[in-house]
Amino acid sequence: xxxxxxAVLAATMLVPVAARAEGEIEVLHHWVSQSEVDALxxxxxxxEAKGFxxxxxxxxxxxxxxxxxxxxxxxxxxxxxxxxxxxGWEGVQWAEQGVVRDLNDLAKxxxxxxxxxxxxxxxxxxxxxxxxxxxxxxxxxxxxxNKKIFDDAGIAVPKSxxxxxxxxxxxQEKGIVPIAMGDEPWQIxxxxxALLSDVNGPEFYQKTAIxxxxxxxxxxxxxxxxxxxxxxxxxxxxxxxxxxxxxxTGMVINGEAAMQFxxxxxxxxxxxxxxxxxxxxxxxxxxxxxxxxxxLIDSFGTFIVKDENVQNAQTALVETIMDxxxxxxxxxxxxxxxxxxxxxxxxxxxxAKLGYQERATAIEKGSMQGAMTHGFAAKPEFASVFSDVxxxxxxxxxxxxxxxxxxxxxxxxxx
Numbered sequence: 556x557x558x559x560x561x562a563v564l565a566a567t568m569l570v571p572v573a574a575r576a577e578g579e580i581e582v583l584h585h586w587v588s589q590s591e592v593d594a595l596x597x598x599x600x601x602x603e604a605k606g607f608x609x610x611x612x613x614x615x616x617x618x619x620x621x622x623x624x625x626x627x628x629x630x631x632x633x634x635x636x637x638x639x640x641x642x643g644w645e646g647v648q649w650a651e652q653g654v655v656r657d658l659n660d661l662a663k664x665x666x667x668x669x670x671x672x673x674x675x676x677x678x679x680x681x682x683x684x685x686x687x688x689x690x691x692x693x694x695x696x697x698x699x700x701n702k703k704i705f706d707d708a709g710i711a712v713p714k715s716x717x718x719x720x721x722x723x724x725x726x727q728e729k730g731i732v733p734i735a736m737g738d739e740p741w742q743i744x745x746x747x748x749a750l751l752s753d754v755n756g757p758e759f760y761q762k763t764a765i766x767x768x769x770x771x772x773x774x775x776x777x778x779x780x781x782x783x784x785x786x787x788x789x790x791x792x793x794x795x796x797x798x799x800x801x802x803x804t805g806m807v808i809n810g811e812a813a814m815q816f817x818x819x820x821x822x823x824x825x826x827x828x829x830x831x832x833x834x835x836x837x838x839x840x841x842x843x844x845x846x847x848x849x850x851l852i853d854s855f856g857t858f859i860v861k862d863e864n865v866q867n868a869q870t871a872l873v874e875t876i877m878d879x880x881x882x883x884x885x886x887x888x889x890x891x892x893x894x895x896x897x898x899x900x901x902x903x904x905x906x907a908k909l910g911y912q913e914r915a916t917a918i919e920k921g922s923m924q925g926a927m928t929h930g931f932a933a934k935p936e937f938a939s940v941f942s943d944v945x946x947x948x949x950x951x952x953x954x955x956x957x958x959x960x961x962x963x964x965x966x967x968x969x970x
Contacts, residue, residue, distance in 0.1 A: 579608040580637035580868035582855070583629075585622040587615035588801075590823040594889035598690070601875045607868045612636060619645075630654060635858035637865050638872055641687050643678065643930020646856045650681035656857040658685040658873055665877050670895040672914075674923050678931060679854050687854035688876040689894035691886050694910050695818045695926040696749040696849040699804065699825070700837040704731060704813045715842050716753060716783055723790035726813050733790035735812035737798035740946035744928030746787055746816050746841075747945040750780045753843030757922040760847070764932040764941070765925075767970075773963045781948060781955035788949050807836070816841065818851070818926075822890040822906055831904075838906035840913060848910070848917035851929040852894055940965035 580602075586595050592613075599609045614622040619642050626649075629635055635654065649655050662668065662685035668676070671689065679687040698719075705711075708726055713719035723733030736742050752760035755776045762771035771777065792812075795803075804824040806812040815821060825836050832838055840846050855876055857869040875881055882893035883902070892900055892911050900911045917923035925931025927938050944965060948958040 578606060578864055578868055579610055580865060580872055581610040581612055582638045582640075582872070583612045583614065583622060583626060583636040584640035584855075585613065585615050585619040586640070587613050590820075590827065590888060590890070594885050597884040597888065598872075598875055598881060601878070601881050602868075602872055605871050605875070607871050610637075630858075635860065637860065637869055638855050638857045641678075641854045641856050642851065644934060645930070646687040646854060647678065647681050649856065650684075650686040654858055655681075655686045656859050656869065658688065658857070659683070661685070661870065661873055661877075665874065667877060670877075670897050672896055672918055672923065674850070674918070674925065675852055675894065678852065678925075687856040688873045689852045689854040690876050690882060691853050691889055691891035692894050692914070693818045693820060693851050693853075693891040694840075694848055694914075695745055695851055695929060696752075696816075696841040696847060697819055697821070697906075697910075698814055698816055698837075698839050698841055699807055699821055700814045700839070701807050701810055701812070702834070702836050704810060705837065712837060712839050713842050716750070719842055720783075720786050720790065723813070727790060732792045732806065732812040733814060734787065735798075735803035735806040735815045736791055736795055737800060737803060738796045738946075738950055739800075740942045741928050742800055742803075742817075743946050743949045744942050745818070745926075747780070747784060747941065748849055748927050748932075749816065749841035749843075749847075750783050751927075752845075752847045752849070752922070752924060753841050754780050754783055756844050757847055757920075757924065760924055760932075764927045764938075767933060767937055767966055769963065769967075772966060773959055777959050777962070778955045781958045784945065784949060785955065818929075819890045819906065819910065822904070823888075826890070826904070832906045838909065845920055845922045846913055846917065847922040847924055848914045849924045849926040850914075851926045851931050854894075936969045937966060940969055 586592060602609055614625045623645060626639055646655065667685060675689060679685055679689055708729060710722045713722055726733045751764055759771060759776060762768040800817055801824060803815050804817065804821045807815050808825060808828055830836055857873065860866065879895060879898045882895050882898050886893050887903060892907050900907055914923065927933055927941060930938065932938065944958055944962045947953060
């Protein structure tokens with residue numbers, strides 16, 4: 556154990572427990588939008604119905620990076636929260652530091668391993684032990700389209716990127732913005748992740764985003780990925796700098812743009828306006844040779860504390876999160892689908908049902924993939940290289956060949 560972590564644990568044990576309310580648990584998370592808060596309240600209300608008090612600590616911004624910084628400060632001060640929202644490798648990395656509670660007994664009693672797709676396990680386990688409870692599964696590689704714009708232009712849902720780009724060019728000729736997005740690296744990354752799988756097949760995604768295979772990273776196939784990304788850039792309006800993702804979604808909703816590449820959290824924006832899938836808007840996966848399901852999950856881990864009341868509240872929270880009824884209620888609001896594969900989506904909207912079906916198919920075909928942009932593929936030090944290169948390429952004039960060279964060099968330096 557490092558000296559830092561030893562100091563953290565020692566300091567943690569010194570925190571006075573008398574100041575904590577009996578049965579109270581502080582939950583640190585980064586959900587601050589209305590739909591996110593509404594979804595989180597499903598968990599909160601169920602926990603409070605069991606007699607426990609929820610102390611909310613929300614730190615928004617930077618896709619959870621600000622919340623992670625807050626956690627780092629709390630651990631250094633020896634004052635960890637009772638529970639924390641994790642994305643990607645975050646929970647595993649904290650577990651390796653010895654500060655996260657082992658949930659294996661609860662997992663065995665609740666049948667978690669049997670209820671979860673095996674692809675999720677690396678992100679919620681450390682060794683043989685569960686260290687986090689997943690509440691949902693988002694799909695990142697969705698396309699959201701304004702149905703009226705498509706119908707008026709005589710455009711069908713594209714079956715390939717070539718069809719999508721041709722459709723975009725047709726719309727552009729009519730004075731319609733084909734693709735709404737911002738210039739944030741993570742928004743660009745969503746498109747890049749999809750292209751890695753769609754253009755050359757899911758095996759290429761495995762070789763590049765996960766295995767970091769040098770031959771694949773520097774291959775002509777990777778040049779083709781950047782070539783396609785350049786074509787996508789040609790379909791984005793020049794006012795995309797600084798545009799928030801939700802603003803881009805609003806452009807599609809209001810008929811100011813035809814399409815957006817975004818995870819299914821964008822669906823909440825459509826539903827909040829009373830719009831219905833396949834009546835007012837289309838939802839379809841990015842078009843690949845094999846349909847992929849690029850996932851990210853939100854999970855909650857708990858920290859090692861001495862206070863038995865907090866420990867009891869932690870147990871209650873984790874059991875609540877994994878309750879099928881809670882998973883259903885939460886995800887109906889959040890826009891995602893349950894992390895548990897044994898929870899029915901019969902009452903969900905058509906987009907969720909499609910995602911649920913395509914998840915099952917992707918598991919069978921080996922095309923269920925962790926979304927690199929949100930931390931579910933390569934480790935952070937490598938994922939950041941992909942993100943930086945794709946972002947620089949998208950907003951600049953770099954050639955595809957130079958982008959590939961930069962990518963290979965960056966991965967080599969990060970090894």
